[in-house]
Amino acid sequence: MTQKEKKNKIAKVVKLLKKQYPEAICSLEYEGDGYKLLVMGRLSAQCTDARVNIVCRELFKKYPTARDLANGDITEIENIIKPCGLYKMKAQSIKDSSNLLHYKYNDVVPNDMDTLLTFPGVGRKIANLLLGDLYSMPAIVADTHCMRIAGRLGMYPEGQKNPEKTEKILSRLIEPKEQSDFCHRMVLFGREFCTARSPKCDTCPIKIICKNEITVKKLGVERLDECLDTVWRVFSEFEVPIFSQEGAKTYKDGIEATRKNGDITFYAALHGGKVIGVLGMRENNHIGYFYIDSKYHGLGIATDLFNLMKNDTDAKHITVNAMKYGVPVYTHLGFVPTENEKTVNGVTFTPMEYSEK
Numbered sequence: 001m002t003q004k005e006k007k008n009k010i011a012k013v014v015k016l017l018k019k020q021y022p023e024a025i026c027s028l029e030y031e032g033d034g035y036k037l038l039v040m041g042r043l044s045a046q047c048t049d050a051r052v053n054i055v056c057r058e059l060f061k062k063y064p065t066a067r068d069l070a071n072g073d074i075t076e077i078e079n080i081i082k083p084c085g086l087y088k089m090k091a092q093s094i095k096d097s098s099n100l101l102h103y104k105y106n107d108v109v110p111n112d113m114d115t116l117l118t119f120p121g122v123g124r125k126i127a128n129l130l131l132g133d134l135y136s137m138p139a140i141v142a143d144t145h146c147m148r149i150a151g152r153l154g155m156y157p158e159g160q161k162n163p164e165k166t167e168k169i170l171s172r173l174i175e176p177k178e179q180s181d182f183c184h185r186m187v188l189f190g191r192e193f194c195t196a197r198s199p200k201c202d203t204c205p206i207k208i209i210c211k212n213e214i215t216v217k218k219l220g221v222e223r224l225d226e227c228l229d230t231v232w233r234v235f236s237e238f239e240v241p242i243f244s245q246e247g248a249k250t251y252k253d254g255i256e257a258t259r260k261n262g263d264i265t266f267y268a269a270l271h272g273g274k275v276i277g278v279l280g281m282r283e284n285n286h287i288g289y290f291y292i293d294s295k296y297h298g299l300g301i302a303t304d305l306f307n308l309m310k311n312d313t314d315a316k317h318i319t320v321n322a323m324k325y326g327v328p329v330y331t332h333l334g335f336v337p338t339e340n341e342k343t344v345n346g347v348t349f350t351p352m353e354y355s356e357k
């Protein structure tokens with residue numbers, strides 16, 4: 001994707017998420033108070049916002065101002081914030097930050113990145129949160145939701161976990177005035193739809209945009225190893241026990257043996273160049289193997305692969321592997337998982353026999 005294409009794509013996502021979440025509210029309940037957001041931002045590191053909200057009710061009752069917290073007893077502060085984790089470090093840094101805020105900045109949170117970074121425990125993520133929320137300045141808060149979703153949308157290689165890189169890339173792609181609210185919406189969206197483990201692609205309000213990234217094609221021999229990697233990853237994910245296939249001791253050996261036999265054609269769905277779904281088709285006996293990376297369930301990939309295969313072969317019979325482990329080929333193709341044969345558009349699907357060792 002070119003930079004221009006990425007910009008267009010993210011602009012569409014911004015628009016759709018605005019519609020989905022008209023109120024882009026920060027999930028930390030800081031009541032418009034900069035001191036509270038500074039403290040809560042720090043406490044939210046490796047802790048959920050919900051827990052921070054609960055803990056802070058007691059904390060702010062006892063220390064309603066930065067001056068109170070700056071002069072608070074460190075052991076008492078530690079005890080209150082303990083449920084947020086890393087409590088010794090966090091207690092010290094919120095006390096020191098409050099000290100700086102009150103005595104050096106007269107209780108006004110500074111509005112520039114460099115000064116904010118001098119506050120103990122404040123990194124770019126918290127600084128951006130403060131700038132965006134308190135001063136409506138352009139700011140990308142590269143938290144875990146933001147990084148995961150933007151990766152899935154193809155803004156950078158998926159799995160990137162570098163907040164600074166993410167911030168840099170997204171700040172060039174998203175309109176400055178949209179940035180702060182967009183990040184709040186990403187949190188809401190990440191919790192409701194694009195979750196880390198099982199994204200709800202079926203009902204996702206931006207699935208069309210996400211799916212646009214997916215291309216489906218027949219792969220040449222040079223990419224078969226990539227397909228086999230995906231096949232193996234999917235099987236590992238579902239903890240499929242060792243299969244006895246082609247005399248192999250492990251399933252991986254089985255698919256390797258299949259590859260070496262060279263009688264299998266692979267049809268693949270690619271997302272950002274990475275294979276995310278595979279249909280392997282044996283030309284001599286019409287056994288098909290479907291594998292869809294679970295992150296991409298619900299995008300109709302199985303149907304696309306199936307249609308491509310149908311146009312390309314005269315297959316009348318497909319044996320579906322791993323049915324017992326929930327690889328939801330049947331569901332994708334419009335019927336409920338079953339151990340019985342089913343026929344769709346003239347092609348019969350049979351669950352594959354397997355043996356466990």
Ligand code: SF4
Binds near residue numbers: 152200202204205206
């Ligand atoms: S379609 Fe699925 S992976 Fe894509 S953004 Fe939506 S929930 Fe996330």
